[in-house]
Amino acid sequence: MNKPMEDSTLLELKQVLRDTMHEVREFNRVIKANSEMLTRLLQIEHEGSPLSLNTQNADNARGQALAIFQTAQMVSARLDLIDFETNPEVFSSERTITGSVYGKFDKARKMLYPHARHKNVRISLTGESRRKSELYPVFDILPFLLLENAVKYSPSNSQVEIAIEEYQRSIDVAIESMGPLVGREELTKLNAKGFRGSEAKKTGEKGSGFGLYFANFVADLHNAKLAFSSGTESLTFNGARYAPFSVTLSFPK
Amino acid sequence: MFLHLGTPKPLSQLATTPVSISSARSKLKILVIDDQPFILKEVLASHGYAIHEMRDISAIELVAGYPIVVCDIKGVGATFHTKHEGAHLFREIRRAFPEKYIVAFTGFRFDATYNEYFRVADVSLKKDTDTEAWVKVLDEAIGIMAEPKHRWLRMRRFLLEEARLELWTVLQIETAFIEAVSARDKNKLLSPIKGFGLPDETRHMLTNFAGSLFTDILGGLLSAAITS
Numbered sequence: 001m002n003k004p005m006e007d008s009t010l011l012e013l014k015q016v017l018r019d020t021m022h023e024v025r026e027f028n029r030v031i032k033a034n035s036e037m038l039t040r041l042l043q044i045e046h047e048g049s050p051l052s053l054n055t056q057n058a059d060n061a062r063g064q065a066l067a068i069f070q071t072a073q074m075v076s077a078r079l080d081l082i083d084f085e086t087n088p089e090v091f092s093s094e095r096t097i098t099g100s101v102y103g104k105f106d107k108a109r110k111m112l113y114p115h116a117r118h119k120n121v122r123i124s125l126t127g128e129s130r131r132k133s134e135l136y137p138v139f140d141i142l143p144f145l146l147l148e149n150a151v152k153y154s155p156s157n158s159q160v161e162i163a164i165e166e167y168q169r170s171i172d173v174a175i176e177s178m179g180p181l182v183g184r185e186e187l188t189k190l191n192a193k194g195f196r197g198s199e200a201k202k203t204g205e206k207g208s209g210f211g212l213y214f215a216n217f218v219a220d221l222h223n224a225k226l227a228f229s230s231g232t233e234s235l236t237f238n239g240a241r242y243a244p245f246s247v248t249l250s251f252p253k
Numbered sequence: 254m255f256l257h258l259g260t261p262k263p264l265s266q267l268a269t270t271p272v273s274i275s276s277a278r279s280k281l282k283i284l285v286i287d288d289q290p291f292i293l294k295e296v297l298a299s300h301g302y303a304i305h306e307m308r309d310i311s312a313i314e315l316v317a318g319y320p321i322v323v324c325d326i327k328g329v330g331a332t333f334h335t336k337h338e339g340a341h342l343f344r345e346i347r348r349a350f351p352e353k354y355i356v357a358f359t360g361f362r363f364d365a366t367y368n369e370y371f372r373v374a375d376v377s378l379k380k381d382t383d384t385e386a387w388v389k390v391l392d393e394a395i396g397i398m399a400e401p402k403h404r405w406l407r408m409r410r411f412l413l414e415e416a417r418l419e420l421w422t423v424l425q426i427e428t429a430f431i432e433a434v435s436a437r438d439k440n441k442l443l444s445p446i447k448g449f450g451l452p453d454e455t456r457h458m459l460t461n462f463a464g465s466l467f468t469d470i471l472g473g474l475l476s477a478a479i480t481s
Contacts (some may be wrong), residue, residue, distance in 0.1 A: 028315060076381045083379070085364040090362040093377045096394075097385045 009155045015194070016085060019210050023078050030071045030111070038064040060091065068079070070107055077141035081214050084221075091221070096134035101171050102127060102164050104135070106114045108143035112151055120156040123147065127164030129171050133251065135222065139234035142218040146247055150177040152205050153245075168202055171251040178237075178247030190228050191216035202240035224251040255408040261428040264402060267435065271376035272399040274392050278302050281395050281469070284319035285344065286310055287358065288328035296384050302391055310342070313349045317465055320398040321391070322346055322376075326359040326367060347373050351411030352395040352462055401434050401466060408462055416455050425449065428461070439467040 040059045052250065083090050104123075109123045116123050150160045159175040166170055180199035182190065189195045194209040212228075219226040230246035278301035279429035285291045294304045305319065311332045316322050324346070335341040337441050340376060343355055354408040357374035360365055371377045376390055397403045409427065412418045418426075426446060442463045 072381075073383065076383070077377070079381070080379070086363040087365040087368065089365065089368050090371065090377065093374075094378070095373065095386055095389050097383065097389060137383060 011161060012193075013086075015208055016082065016210065018241070020078060020209050024075055027071050027075045027078070031075075033066055034064045034067045034071070038068065044235065047210055055075070067111075068084040070111065071166065072080070073137075073140050073211055074144060076082070077138045077144075080136075081140040081141060081217070084217070094136055094138075096136055097224075098132050099135045099139070100130055100132050101135075101173065102129050104140060105147070105162055105164060106141040107140075108147050111144065112147050115148075116151045119151065119154065121151050121154045121158055121160060123151065125162045127162075128166050128167075128168035129234045131166055131253070133171070133253070136218075138218055139146060139222060142215050142249075145218075146175055146249070149211050149215075150175055150245070150247070152207075153177070153179040153200065153203060154233070155242065157208065165253075169253055171253060173247075173249040174251075175247040178235070180220070181233050181241040181243040182228065187228055187230060191226065199240040199242075199249050200240065203238045205238075222251060224249055261424065262431045262435075264405070264427060264431060267402050274395055274399075275301060278391075280472075281321060281398055282319045283321040283323060283391065283394075283418075284316055284341070285323045286316075286329050287323075287325040288336050289325075291323075293387060294382060294431075297329045297391070298388060300388055308443045312458070313342075313345045316346055316353070317461060318351065318468070319343060319353070320404075320465065320469070321354045321356070321394045323356040323358050323378075326357060326361055326370070326457075330379070337370065340367055340475070343370055343373045347411075349458060350461060351415070351463075352398075352466075354398055384392065386459060393395040401470065404462075405430050408459075416458075417453075418451070418455070422449055422451075433455070435465075435469065436468060439463050 029218075038222050039059055041053070041064065042051060106125055109125055114124060147160065147162070154160055154177050158178050161174065163174045163176075165172050165174075180197055180203055182197045182199065185195045186195075190197065191212045192209075193213045196207055196209040200207065216226050225248075227248045227250075229246050229248075231246075233241045233243050235242045264440065278304065282303045283303055284471065285294070285304060286305070286309065288308050291304065291306050294306065297304050307315070309329045309331055324339050324342050329339045330337075330342045333341055333345070339359075340357075343357060346353060346355060355374040357371055357377040358380065359371075359377060360380040361369070362371075362377060362379055375394070378390060397407075405427070409423060412423050412426070413420070419424070427443045427444075429445040433439060444461060446459050451459070
């Protein structure tokens with residue numbers, strides 16, 4: 001009697017697994033590429049010979065090591081999402097760590113540089129807020145999901161603008177980019193599990209409708225409010241109608 | 254008819270000298286039970302923690318000297334022949350040493366069938382937890398275990414809720430605990446509990462509690478004094 005429900009749960013789990021595999025493999029690709037570059041930088045002539053690094057190479061090596069660490073943190077955050085999705089009770093024993101919202105967005109922006117450069121999309125970050133907040137480790141994935149979504153749908157030679165401002169009671173993040181037009185009735189469904197806007201589907205970009213759902217899930221864990229708005233149609237790209245798209249994240253202080 | 258002479262010293266008067274977490278890090282021993290090498294051992298040791306490793310334990314008593322126990326959920330507990338492996342250990346450690354701070358260390362948080370075991374632990378940490386989060390959890394554990402009063406409160410909750418002792422019996426044990434801690438004399442706790450008619454298991458558990466508590470107090474790891 002419960003078979004249809006079991007089937008839908010199974011399908012949903014398969015979708016979560018497919019998305020996770022895809023993202024974890026992508027993160028792993030970055031880790032491997034960075035590790036390879038780091039290994040090359042730290043190469044020595046033969047076993048036992050001393051390592052000699054000039055300042056520039058030492059800086060590069062530190063940068064590569066940091067990139068590996070940050071990407072590995074993304075893998076952890078992505079796996080955390082699975083834990084929370086499949087077993088929400090584990091969240092009760094989760095502990096926060098201190099971090100800055102600005103820093104997290106800056107990190108995600110840097111991680112997406114290669115992808116954005118490939119598409120000729122520029123990601124800018126402005127704002128003065130460096131305030132430290134108590135964040136769950138899974139927070140790392142939130143800026144990544146929002147920015148990855150913005151870069152993915154941005155037409156080439158366009159820009160993704162992130163502005164982070166601190167107010168008396170909140171830290172507000174605004175992300176502006178060009179994206180597929182989202183109708184008013186679709187806007188409220190954007191963070192629903194598995195939902196994709198009709199114009200987004202026309203672009204041919206792959207997507208499962210889980211990214212913004214997970215982003216909203218992580219925002220909720222932090223009592224933050226995530227909102228989307230779409231402007232009026234201003235161009236056609238990849239067969240889809242495009243409009244200015246903005247995401248706002250209001251994070252309580 | 255109920256008669257009693259005198260007033261018990263309240264627990265609130267058991268004032269402890271504040272222990273600095275940074276100095277307590279090296280004093281309160283942390284046991285990690287994991288069939289794999291604990292890769293953060295060196296990093297956490299560099300933060301000052303006294304980390305000890307065991308690949309498995311053959312008897313629950315082996316954790317007696319460690320106020321904080323980190324235990325993997327898989328690949329350990331072989332001696333106990335249970336399919337729940339490490340999860341079974343949490344439960345047995347909690348039963349024998351209710352005051353200990355137990356950290357479940359697992360890659361299986363997605364699996365809700367382990368939730369009842371996670372609830373036995375004080376906190377569950379995933380296998381790839383960042384150093385910063387480890388530091389936060391271990392400092393929290395040390396903050397609790399460095400205070401005799403907090404240790405007793407954990408034991409008291411267990412005596413009332415799990416061992417289901419009568420409130421009057423627990424009050425008498427608490428009074429003996431306060432006397433013993435303020436006099437730094439283990440026997441002031443051990444002698445009275447022999448006369449309360451406690452089940453063997455509970456008496457044994459309280460003896461263990463007194464043993465590890467006073468080892469730590471007399472070893473200078475904890476300090477306590479009655480203020481009036």
